[in-house]
Amino acid sequence: MKLAKDAKDLRMHKRRGPTKREWSLYAMCAVPVLLVLVFNYLPMYGLIIAFKNYKYSLGIFGSEWVGFRNFEFFVTSSDFIRLVRNTVGLNAIFIVFGIVCAVILSIMLYELKSRLATKIFQTTLLTPHFLSWVIVSYMLYGFLHPQYGILNGFMENTLHIQPLDWYATPSVWPFILTIASIWKHVAMDSILYYAALMGIDSSLIEAARIDGAGKFKIYRYIILPELVSLITILTIMKIGNIFRADFGLFYQLPRDIGILYPTTDVIDTYIFRTMRVIGDMGMSSAVGFLQSLVGFVLVVATNYVSKKVSDTSLF
Amino acid sequence: MKKKSLLGQTLLMLAFTVLCVLFIMPFVLLVSVSFSKEADIAMNGYKFWPENFDLSAYSYIFKNPTTILNAYKVTAFYSIAATVLSLFLQSLMAYPLSWGRMRGRNFISFFLYFTMLFSGGMVPTYILLTQYMHLDNTIWIYIIPGLISPWNIFMIRTFFNSLPYEIYESSVIDGASEFRIYLQMAMPLSKPVLATLALMTFLGKWNDWNTSLMYIDNSELFSLQYLLQKILKDITLLQQMEESGLGMINAAQIPSETVRMAMAIVVAGPALVIFPFFQKYFVKGMTVGSVKG
Structure with a gap:
């Protein structure tokens, strides 16, 4: 109904210029569009820095062209493999464990009958989500402090094993980062699954129960199939962003300690460091360009896949 | 079913209690x-319960609170300003895109959408903001660059679209201008999505430390979170000096281990007390945009 009317409206105005109403609508868009143009599109033009040896004194246009040298240098460096492995590897771990934990949590919440209890537990579990990574790094420090930390105290006094200098042991960090990431995000992630579960038609479950289906069968044939499409689309969306790391998580928790780089350095922290600490703008920009490009291709590709798989897509 | 589920519910409650205790342990610490x-602390390390209740860390902080108070002011100002401005501009842009009545809206939507797929990245943005716009070391760096988030615009548009079209038609017949319909009809009806976005924007700004890290050298403009991060590093520095015998007197007097954690409480505390109350909006808002989108 509505669409047909709009189409007629549009046809009527087609030959004329914008109507007075349309002008006022365009006027409403003007400032936001300008802001997007300046802060989102202008930097894209700045990507030519990636092909230059950027010097502040010479500016973007004055700096010397170097072709693909920045890219070559990065791709052939030893950093490249490590960064890709850490970024993709850790993100993959976060995705798998994050989704498993969120689904389990949402099912637990769904099974809980008391509304009050649901509310209390959900609020408590959501609290970490409201914290900045800076605060989380303080908390983590409380656990991992080599001298005073809770964990070392426990290992020394209760388990009687050699305490560990956590901030000097790269091998433990994938675990720590995964736990921190799940701790912070699981409750938020579970909300979507929880909403999907609450949306299941209860008469369906009731009917199955009358037909003699047990809890297991209800889950196997009714509840899990409902969740599968949501899990698929969320996984696909996350895979699209697998080359983008959570800067706060990787910068604040390992506290930018060089010894930990082998397992904690990701593309985003590397870009930041090359830019702000080393000051190699061209190189840093080249890495950012690669990341954006690969991210773009991945998002478009995964979106295409999700369209095929589940008929749901972002665009 | 009912009798059998009593045991299940009890076990579930137990599991949740354990989980919640694990989740809040870092806060307790x-x-x-x-x-x-x-x-x-020096004797026995950190503990989940203080052996001797002591307020000296807090009295140390509040003896000279100017730095923290200043950071609080800066953070509160830009958080509120950015939230109000960005909500206004985003909804202003979402309105023409909704109800499918403006020609060229698909182009504008794509114009917005493309920025979600591809971006210039950290370096060109940094150069633009510092070399050309000179926003570094001003309060505006916190407010202006992030005003428009395409994602939020789409969320608001989805909500506008769900409002009855008849509202629009009757307003037009009554002779209301587009801006007036936006301000007096669409906006008041969209409180749920606006409240959610306001909360998310505010929270993001309040917890922002990256901006200071990248663009601010002037300590008077540090955001709260960045100040906190600095202190974590600076006290460590003090301790190192003390241990190597360079900073002899003062460093020893700072109860650094406890002050550090007290600082985190002073910074995070207010937000932690306030935000859980808005939890229900979060839960609602998360599903508002997604179900229809």
Whole structure:
């Protein structure tokens, strides 16, 4: 109904210029569009820095062209493999464990009958989500402090094993980062699954129960199939962003300690460091360009896949 | 079913209680250390319960609160300003895109959408903001660059679209201008999505430390979170000096371990007390945009 009317409206105005109403609508868009143009599109033009040896004194246009040298240098460096492995590897771990934990949590919440209890537990579990990574790094420090930390105290006094200098042991960090990431995000992630579960038609479950289906069968044939499409689309969306790391998580928790780089350095922290600490703008920009490009291709590709798989897509 | 589920519910409650205790342990640790005696920490390390209740860390912080108060002011100002401005501009842009009545809206939507797929990245943005717009070391760096988030615009548009079209038609017949329909009809009806986005924007700004890290050298403009991060590093520095015998007197007097944690409480505390109350909006808002989108 509505669409047909709009189409007629549009046809009527087609030959004329914008109507007075349309002008006022365009006027409403003007400032936001300008802001997007300046802060989102202008930097894209700045990507030519990636092909230059950027010097502040010479500016973007004055700096010397170097072709693909920045890219070559990065791709052939030893950093490249490590960064890709850490970024993709850790993100993959976060995705798998994050989704498993969120689904389990949402099912637990769904099974809980008391509304009050649901509310209390959900609020408590959501609290970490409201914290900045800076605060989380303080908390983590409380656990991992080599001298005073809770964990070392426990290992020394209760388990009687050699305490560990956590901030000097790269091998433990994938675990720590995964736990921190799940701790912070699981409750938020579970909300979507929880909403999907609450949306299941209860008469369906009731009917199955009358037909003699047990809890297991209800889950196997009714509840899990409902969740599968949501899990698929969320996984696909996350895979699209697998080359983008959570800067706060990787910068604040390992506290930018060089010894930990082998397992904690990701593309985003590397870009930041090359830019702000080393000051190699061209190189840093080249890495950012690669990341954006690969991210773009991945998002478009995964979106295409999700369209095929589940008929749901972002665009 | 009912009788059998009693045991299940009890077990579930138990599992949740354990989970919640695990989840809030880091908070307990932070609070406990901040109320501990520095000497106890030096002897026995951090504990989940203070051996001797002690307020010296807090009195140390509040003896000279100007830095923290200033950071609080800066953070509160830009958080509120950015939230109000960005909500206004985003909804202003979402309105023409909704109800499918403006020609060229698909082009504008794509114009917005493309920025979600591809971006210039950290370096060109940094150069633009510092070399050309000179926003570094001003309060505006916190407010202006992030005003428009395409994602939020789409969320608001989805909500506008769900409002009855008849509202629009009757307003037009009554002779209301587009801006007036936006301000007096669409906006008041969209409180749920606006409240959610306001909360998310505010929270993001309040917890922002990256901006200071990248663009601010002037300590008077540090955001709260960045100040906190700095202090974590600076006290460590003080301690190193003390251990190597360089900073002889003053460093020893700072109850550094407890002050550090007390600082975190002073910074995070207010937000932690306030935000859980808005939790229901979060839960609602998360599903508002997604179900229809």
